Amino acid sequence: MSDGDNTTFSAGEWLRYTRHIQLPEVGAAGQLKLKQSHILVVGAGGLGSPVALYLAAAGVGQLTLVDGDVVDTSNLQRQIIFEHQQVGQSKATAAKERLLRLNPDIRVDAVESFLSADNAAALVAAADLVVDCTDNFSARYLINDYCCALGKPWVFASIQKFFGQCALFTPGNACFRCLFPEAPANVEDCNSAGVIGVLPGLLGVLQANEAIKYLLGLPTPLRNHLLLVDALNLEFRSIQLTRSDDCAACRDPAGAPNLPRQSAPLCAADNSRDSVLTPDAFRDRYRAGNCVLLDVRGPLERQSFHIGGLHIPLDELPQRLTELGGVETVLCYCQSGIRSGKAVALLQQQGVNGISLDGGLLAWLRCSLETLDDSHNR
Known part of the structure; x- marks a missing residue:
């Protein structure tokens, strides 16, 4: 783990990040920005695996992983940060151990609970950027509302079957509630609809790419845009987002955390x-x-x-x-x-x-x- 000096590089760090530093768009100054950055990754599953791995490898100085779930055998088809012997372990802690083996020069904090109204304010406030790697609308509204209130950017993604969506929401532009004023009904998650194993990798890499570029001040085409990904036909389509005059979160960002949200993920079937x-x-x-x-x-x-x-x-x-x-x-x-x-x-x-x-x-x-x-x- 890093000794806490985030103003210079050790010899090992300089060697590790050489390919970044050689890029004129990054250089030593850009790599130092990454080292001084703190990213909150909400969800350590299919999306969180590639996001966390690439952010750690890139040298983002501090990562906070939030996930209250444990590793399940059915996760291993796509959640590449975990290994078979970690089944039954806390996802957040198991992911932390893997990231520190990958890059011992960064700081990784594991939060073994789900994001909630009780912990969201402190977690979001401490981060420079949030990456949403969850699988339900309740968590996404929670992230959106606290990011609106605290003026934080966040990268959204969702996946199902062969299809995915991704967007970068930044202060002053359209927010998630502008895009989805209400959660769609009868939304199936990966547990019920299934997902091709490489799809979260594809979307997660896009999220990590936009997060890194945002921190470096580079062009971020996903800012105020929704990218639609069709992995079956290998098609990509971008839709420009417009800030809604009717969005309660945009009208009153400070009051956004008080807006109603689902108490639990929507399910396609609701049986007694x-x-x-x-x-x-x-x-x-x-x-x-x-x-x-x-x-x-x-x-x-x-x-x-x-x-x-x-x-x-x-x-x-x-x-x-x-x-x-x-x-x-x-x-x-x-x-x-x-x-x-x-x-x-x-x-x-x-x-x-x-x-x-x-x-x-x-x-x-x-x-x-x-x-x-x-x-x-x-």
Whole structure:
């Protein structure tokens, strides 16, 4: 870790950053700006991995990582900062350890909690720039509102399937609430919609690129622009943003932190908890009998892996309800619990008692693997 002198370079730092210093647009003065900068990275997942790695490698002097989650096996397909042996560890702390192995001359602070109204003011105020690497609108509004109130720039990105968005919001220009006055309804996250593993890498590198250039005072094309990325067709499109006269955050930046926000991420399905069971309870209900296990995923998913039961894809379920006649309860499962939740809602409209596997096969497999690990450790 750096000895705290941010006005000069050690011999090792000078060698490490040689390729930056050789750039006329950066030079020694620019690299010193990076060393003296503090960036708050909110989220240490798919986007946060490449963002944090490249900012650390670039020599940003202080990084604060905020994430209350732990590393999960399903993260490893895209969250490249983590390794298999770190599953179950705090993301913020595990990422900090990796960054300091990459560059011991910087300072990294790990905050093992999610960004909230309780900690946002202090965290945002201490940083020169914020990078949003979250996956929900509630956190983005929180970042936006405190950045508006404190006059801080921030870099936004979101990802889903093969598509992403990215923008740089700076004081005095359009803010996130100008772009999204209200959170869109029925927004699926990566847990339910999936994401190609390289997409967060692509968007995260763009975020890191704009953050570094902003700190260096270089041109930042994403300032007041929204970049739309289509990784499937490799297409990029930029839309200029306009500050809205109706934006409450822009009209009164100091009062922005008091604006209403979602208390939790939006979900594509909102089912009564009475119709949802944890993996263990789901398994127990199936063993109790007088029920049917129903897989509502697509044919290829079914062919690749399943835990048994009937197979009726969700889009075919309305036409095939007669196949479920005469049973007391239908236990539905899918990949993440979204489609099975929709199946339960459809069944209940028809007077059939349906129950969804909470978290889908992802939760089922996590539970099963944990059980196996426990038995091996006895």
